[in-house]
Amino acid sequence: SSCYYKDFPALRALEGELGYSLPPLAYLDNAATTHKPSTVLEAVEGYYRDCNANPYRGVYRTSVASTRLYEGSRAIVADFIGAKADEIVFTRNTTEAINLVAHCFALERLRPGDEIALPISEHHSNLVVWQHVCEKTGAKLVFLHPDKNGRLRDNEMEEKIGPATKIVAIAHVSNVLGTIFPIERIVSRAHDMGAVVMLDCAQSAGHRPLDMKRLGVDFAAFSGHKMYAPMGIGVLYARTDLLESMPPYMFGGEMIDAVHERHSTFEAGPKRFEAGTPNVAGAIGLAAAIDYLTRIGFDEIESIERDLANRLIDGMRAIDSLRIYGNPYPTLDRSGVVAFGVVGAHPQDVALVLDSRNIAVRSGSHCAQPLHRRLGVEQSCRVSPCFYNTPDEIDRFLDTVEGARRTISRRIMSVFP
Ligand code: PMP
Numbered sequence: 001s002s003c004y005y006k007d008f009p010a011l012r013a014l015e016g017e018l019g020y021s022l023p024p025l026a027y028l029d030n031a032a033t034t035h036k037p038s039t040v041l042e043a044v045e046g047y048y049r050d051c052n053a054n055p056y057r058g059v060y061r062t063s064v065a066s067t068r069l070y071e072g073s074r075a076i077v078a079d080f081i082g083a084k085a086d087e088i089v090f091t092r093n094t095t096e097a098i099n100l101v102a103h104c105f106a107l108e109r110l111r112p113g114d115e116i117a118l119p120i121s122e123h124h125s126n127l128v129v130w131q132h133v134c135e136k137t138g139a140k141l142v143f144l145h146p147d148k149n150g151r152l153r154d155n156e157m158e159e160k161i162g163p164a165t166k167i168v169a170i171a172h173v174s175n176v177l178g179t180i181f182p183i184e185r186i187v188s189r190a191h192d193m194g195a196v197v198m199l200d201c202a203q204s205a206g207h208r209p210l211d212m213k214r215l216g217v218d219f220a221a222f223s224g225h226k227m228y229a230p231m232g233i234g235v236l237y238a239r240t241d242l243l244e245s246m247p248p249y250m251f252g253g254e255m256i257d258a259v260h261e262r263h264s265t266f267e268a269g270p271k272r273f274e275a276g277t278p279n280v281a282g283a284i285g286l287a288a289a290i291d292y293l294t295r296i297g298f299d300e301i302e303s304i305e306r307d308l309a310n311r312l313i314d315g316m317r318a319i320d321s322l323r324i325y326g327n328p329y330p331t332l333d334r335s336g337v338v339a340f341g342v343v344g345a346h347p348q349d350v351a352l353v354l355d356s357r358n359i360a361v362r363s364g365s366h367c368a369q370p371l372h373r374r375l376g377v378e379q380s381c382r383v384s385p386c387f388y389n390t391p392d393e394i395d396r397f398l399d400t401v402e403g404a405r406r407t408i409s410r411r412i413m414s415v416f417p
Contacts, residue, residue, distance in 0.1 A: 002304070004296070004388040007037040011388065026359040026393035031175050031203060031337045031366075031384035033225045036289070040229055043288035047281045054277055056254060066280055073283035074270070077235055080290045081220070082211035087243065089236040089270040090283055094202040095125040097221030097236035098169075100273060101198055102129040104246040105219075110166055112138030117161050117195070118169040119144045119152065120374060121177055124367040126169050126200045139166070145374070150177035150326035151333070157189055165195040172210075172220075173203035176368045176382065177326035178337035180204070187216040196242070202226055203337060206289070207305060207386070209298045212237055224282060229289035233282030236273075243270065250275040296387070304387040309336030311391055312383065315398040316340060321405055325375050339366065339380040345405050347379040353404045354381075359397050 005011055011025055027035060047069065053062035055070045071085070078085040091097040106116070116130050120143045134141055142160050144152055161168055168190040173180050183199060190197045196218035201210060206227025212220060219242070224233040238246070248255055248266055252275040257265040266272045293301065313330040316322055316338060325339040342350050351363035362382040365372045372378060383397060 002388055002390045005390070007039075007292075008035040008388055009038060009041070010035050022358045023396065024358065026357075026389070026396055028383045028385055028389065028393065028397060029360045029362045030386040030389075031226070031382060032362050033231070034206065034228050034386060035388070036228055036230065036285075037292050039292050040285050040288045044230060044281045044285045047284050055280055070278060070280045070283050073287035076287040076290050077283075080210070080294070081235075081237060082213050083237050084240065086269040087212075087237055087240055089238065089243070089273045090278060091221075091234040091236050091273075092232055092279070093223040093225070093234035094200060094221045095234075097234050098126055098198065098200065099129050100236055100249065101219050101221075101238070102133050103249040104273070105196075105242065106130075106133045106139075106167060107136055108247065110137040110139040113164060114139040114166045115142045115162075115164040116140070116167045116169060117142045117144060117165050117190075119146055119171070119174075119181070121146055121150070121174045121179075121368060121371045122169065122171060123175055123200065123202070124369070126171060126198070127370070130167075130169055146174075146177060146179060146326075149328075150174065150179035152179075152181060152186075154185075157186065161186070161189045161193055161195065163193055165190065165193050167198060168195050169198045169200070171200040171203060173207070173335050173337065174326070175203050175337060176339045176366050176371055176380070178335045178339070179326060180333045180335055182333070183215050183217065191216070203335065206293060207335065208302055218242055224286040224289065227286075227289055228292060229286040230282050233279050233286050235286075243273075244268070246273075248272045248275070252276050254278070301387045305336055305385070306330075308385045308387075308389055308391065308394055309334070309338075311394045312336060312385060312397070313338060315394065316401075319398070319402050321345075322401065325377075325380055336386075337382065337384040339382045341377060341380050342401065342404050345408050347381045349408050350381050350401065350404045353407045354397065354400055356407075357396065357400045359393070359400060361397070 051062050051065050053066045055067040074088050075085045078088045144160050187197050199217040199220040201220050201222040205222035218239050220237040222235050225231040255272050255275040310330040317328050321343045323341045327334045347363040354361050
């Protein structure tokens with residue numbers, strides 16, 4: 001196993017119980033959620049065990065400590081993505097962060113005739129909310145269509161991102177095709193046209209360094225749970241001037257300045273968007289995950305993940321019965337997230353065969369139904385290794401998937417002899 005495997009208790013959880021009959025867990029569904037290292041689990045438990053007070057509200061020491069830990073986590077997140085602390089809003093996840101931008105920015109500003117440009121491959125959480133914005137404002141969605149290798153075409157970018165475009169919503173890394181989109185080029189075109197860019201970093205955070213200033217995006221979103229932190233904590237990055245201009249959309253405690261009987265004034269900065277008691281333990285867990293990743297370093301993480309992706313994609317290409325959706329070569333503009341089908345087998349059956357060997361992959365539409373429709377399939381399987389996986393696990397996956405069709409027909413034969 002990898003030298004990082006041992007940091008993740010849940011990867012070993014089933015070993016004791018089932019180890020004699022099952023091979024160890026090969027968890028290859030990291031695009032859905034990642035496991036959490038012990039340091040993150042200890043940080044979360046330690047907060048509740050040793051501190052636990054509502055932040056901001058009390059003058060007593062644990063409340064002050066709670067405030068300090070929460071705000072300290074905000075500063076750590078900011079530093080992690082090359083931003084300032086007052087550009088970081090804590091949310092529950094990527095979905096909530098994108099919804100915040102849709103409600104507080106897009107609904108306020110878009111008019112009939114305005115356009116929102118986005119690739120057809122977007123996750124539902126970066127698509128459905130924009131449909132809602134269009135219904136409410138009269139704006140229109142304009143789709144970019146990645147080619148069969150999952151790439152966006154320059155001429156289409158210029159055609160579809162124009163003077164009517166007000167927002168470009170795009171994933172940094174596609175959760176189905178695995179494409180790493182050319183964000184700097186898109187930002188440059190969008191800004192030339194006077195549009196803002198909403199970047200969905202759900203699949204890039206934790207896998208490559210993120211620098212908001214270098215990417216030049218106006219908004220970005222990511223989820224803690226996909227980068228080794230707990231579920232229930234996410235991040236919206238918003239450029240200060242944009243954030244300052246946006247009204248709140250949830251109202252209550254912690255986000256106010258002064259409350260009168262019939263009107264109130266609100267906090268400046270990110271707290272205006274964090275109504276109610278926040279997820280302090282989640283923020284601390286996210287900061288602990290960032291600390292863990294930073295200690296390993298992105299040079300190491302990227303290098304391990306690149307080697308695994310090369311082995312995986314080259315191995316998959318060599319299997320006759322297997323179809324890769326997206327780029328079938330492990331080029332630098334492609335991550336190790338790989339959607340695929342096995343000819344003549346239903347994706348759910350393929351995933352069940354893999355599960356019978358204790359290999360976890362995703363099957364379904366991966367919250368990207370319009371893309372699957374364009375690919376001409378209803379569902380696919382998706383394999384997504386990360387740095388705690390091993391070459392050995394990739395080989396087990398390849399061996400099992402190669403024999404999957406045979407295994408499925410043998411099972412059917414045994415039910416209907
Ligand atoms: N965008 C992308 C590209 C994703 O992969 C995901 C999670 N599958 C999301 C958004 C949504 O993330 P969450 O469910 O944590 O809000």
